[in-house]
Amino acid sequence: MTTIFEALKDYLQLNLDTEPKNPLHVGEVMSCWIYLTIMDEASIYIQVGLNTSTDDDVIKSLDESYKQCDIQGQRFRNFLKVEGIPLPPTSEQRPLSNANAVPLGVKMTDDEIMNGLSIKTVAAITHCAASVSQCVRNDVATMFTQCMLEKMKFGASLKDLMRKRGWIKVPPYYYPPGAPTSNS
Template identity: 55%
Template structure:
């Protein structure tokens, strides 16, 4: 079965070849700037998570997330530099450390780390969709659609891990008034 996001991206890429490049509008610039800051700061959070957990599955997920965040940030930074857009200042990368040496009052639990990644992934999905909907330029719209599909795929595997480990945070169930009892 054809992936919907790949089909949309391929359609946009075909159109892209014939599109004149207008300057980015302020909404496009803001979406790029905020997303680069989000990805770089998320990568820092994941690095801290790597320094705090010994769980193999969580470590693999964190490393996958770092790789994805760094790849997307680099791609968007290259685009922004080409367009003359200044890059945001972000935190410095974290050095490697021994998870067993992190004091208990400072160390995040695996549950907290995984849910932090979940929140950052959900925020990135929303940012990608917003960026895509605001983009006039097809080349930038294609970037957003690619990022969105990558984040959705990652989010699916993350949700599976959260459910498997009992870490997923579920809001209270809603039972509307008058709902028939089953």
């Protein structure tokens, strides 16, 4: 059975070769520019997390996310250069440091690191989905679809680890008035 994402990807790739390459419209430029910024700034956050945590599972997730951000960022960086779009300014890379040398009042907990990574992953997925819906050029929509699917796959593994460790932040449950509760 074909999933909706596979169908969308197939449709976009089918029309990719026959589509004329019009200039990017301002929405596509802005979406690409913002996504590159999201990837670059997430990389900085991940570097801080790597300099803070000593937990093997956290470090593994951060490494995986860092590689993904780097690959996706480079994909958009190359694309914007080809299209003649100036690249966004971003924060400076962080040097490696010893996690045990970070003062406790400054050091993020593993829970904080992973919840921050989770929020950044959700923001990237949401941005990709919104961008796909606004794209006129199929090549741009395909890039965002690919990135969204990669982020969703990573997000699923991140959620599993966070659930296993008790780090997921769950909003209060909502019980509509008059609905039966589990206590009844």
